Amino acid sequence: MPIAILVAGIISVGYGVWGHMVPIVQKPEKPEATESEAEAEEPPPPPPPADPWMNGPPSDPWMSGPPSDPWMNGPPPDEPPPEEEPDETADEEPAAKPPEEKILDEPEPVLIREVTVGGVSRSASGQIVRTYAANEKPAALCPT
Amino acid sequence: MAAKTEKYKGTLTSRVAGWRVWVQTGFLLIWASPFLRLHNMCSPVFHCHACPLAAFACPIGVIAHFSALHVFPYVAIGTLAIFGALFGGFMCGWVCPFGFLQDLFAKIPTPKFTLPMWAGYSRYAVLVGLVLVVPYWLGEDSGWFICRLCPAGALESAVPNVAAAIATGTHEIPWPSAIKTTILGLFLVAVFFIRRPWCTLFCPLGAIYGLFNHVSFFLLRFHDRKCIDCKNCRSLCQYGGRTDVRVGTSTCNRCLVGEKCQAVTLGTALDRTDE
Numbered sequence: 389m390p391i392a393i394l395v396a397g398i399i400s401v402g403y404g405v406w407g408h409m410v411p412i413v414q415k416p417e418k419p420e421a422t423e424s425e426a427e428a429e430e431p432p433p434p435p436p437p438a439d440p441w442m443n444g445p446p447s448d449p450w451m452s453g454p455p456s457d458p459w460m461n462g463p464p465p466d467e468p469p470p471e472e473e474p475d476e477t478a479d480e481e482p483a484a485k486p487p488e489e490k491i492l493d494e495p496e497p498v499l500i501r502e503v504t505v506g507g508v509s510r511s512a513s514g515q516i517v518r519t520y521a522a523n524e525k526p527a528a529l530c531p532t
Numbered sequence: 533m534a535a536k537t538e539k540y541k542g543t544l545t546s547r548v549a550g551w552r553v554w555v556q557t558g559f560l561l562i563w564a565s566p567f568l569r570l571h572n573m574c575s576p577v578f579h580c581h582a583c584p585l586a587a588f589a590c591p592i593g594v595i596a597h598f599s600a601l602h603v604f605p606y607v608a609i610g611t612l613a614i615f616g617a618l619f620g621g622f623m624c625g626w627v628c629p630f631g632f633l634q635d636l637f638a639k640i641p642t643p644k645f646t647l648p649m650w651a652g653y654s655r656y657a658v659l660v661g662l663v664l665v666v667p668y669w670l671g672e673d674s675g676w677f678i679c680r681l682c683p684a685g686a687l688e689s690a691v692p693n694v695a696a697a698i699a700t701g702t703h704e705i706p707w708p709s710a711i712k713t714t715i716l717g718l719f720l721v722a723v724f725f726i727r728r729p730w731c732t733l734f735c736p737l738g739a740i741y742g743l744f745n746h747v748s749f750f751l752l753r754f755h756d757r758k759c760i761d762c763k764n765c766r767s768l769c770q771y772g773g774r775t776d777v778r779v780g781t782s783t784c785n786r787c788l789v790g791e792k793c794q795a796v797t798l799g800t801a802l803d804r805t806d807e
Binding site for chain 2: 389390391393394396397398399400401402403404405408410496497498499500501503504505508509510514516
């Protein structure tokens with residue numbers, strides 16, 4: 389009996405180390421230079437608005453009488469459908485796609501190391517997700 | 533007749549039992565080593581992996597975290613099966629650093645109270661409830677997650693890490709939770725009046741190794757034919773109860789003090805039991 393349990397334990401450890409691969413979702417790398425790029429893209433501040441009364445008070449819009457009835461000559465004709473504007477961006481390069489998460493098959497010892505520092509958690513969808521990005525370091529202490 | 537009246541000096545093994553403290557100290561240097569860092573492997577003893585000196589990962593912590601992740605812990609279970617199948621409760625009595633710590637506290641001359649043997653069954657409630665079921669259903673964020681309650685984690689990890697954070701002037705000090713601090717306080721009181729209170733009442737790893745006491749390769753046996761009814765076994769076991777009853781059960785941590793009784797022998801599973 390103890391020999392059988394011993395052999396089973398050895399097989400279990402061997403499979404866990406070399407055979408058991410666990411899919412872990414790796415978060416994409418976080419962009420590093422965000423502050424300088426944001427400053428370069430900011431538009432110049434608009435000039436202060438001019439004084440609207442610089443040329444005196446506005447005139448009375450009804451000085452020439454009430455506006456005429458725009459439908460005096462009947463309803464306007466049906467307008468033709470607007471023409472499709474040409475795709476001006478067809479020749480331009482497509483916008484950069486956000487970095488995608490990767491799914492890595494990690495052996496069990498890697499997962500053991502991760503749980504000791506709180507480096508993985510289980511998402512609502514049941515996936516095992518790393519709690520830190522690819523270019524970050526995990527926490528030094530177990531969060532528990 | 534003369535042989536029976538002669539004082540029984542014990543076997544070689546029972547005399548070696550006097551060196552248990554040194555054996556435990558030697559193993560402590562392995563589990564808490566400033567030079568060894570193998571947190572991707574489990575140790576077979578109860579030692580928090582967040583301890584600054586921890587060389588390996590705690591098997592109970594790994595099992596609980598894997599239960600929260602819904603992943604079977606082959607390495608942790610296999611490690612416990614290997615050491616349990618070979619040594620059983622010897623891992624508790626001779627190797628575990630947290631048990632060693634409690635043994636040191638027990639040397640302080642304070643009145644000691646013994647617990648009944650049936651109190652050890654609460655360990656299985658901790659093992660099934662807090663290590664397996666709670667993490668599986670509620671996740672590791674639950675307040676009942678074993679690592680959030682464990683006094684070994686509080687003493688071996690929280691205390692030194694908080695002290696280090698205070699000493700270095702870190703703004704974010706990793707204070708333990710109120711319940712964890714309370715449990716640590718109760719443990720530090722109980723350890724002066726009860727021998728190995730955590731091992732006896734709550735240790736999930738001791739619960740596992742206790743089961744292996746029945747099937748391990750190295751076994752402690754009580755032989756009725758060798759019993760001379762001297763009744764010394766009533767007082768030999770330091771953890772309460774009669775030696776002849778406790779030997780070989782799941783509550784025995786195999787400290788080998790009981791082997792001073794000539795009816796108790798240490799053997800292997802290959803030894804013949806009929807004499």
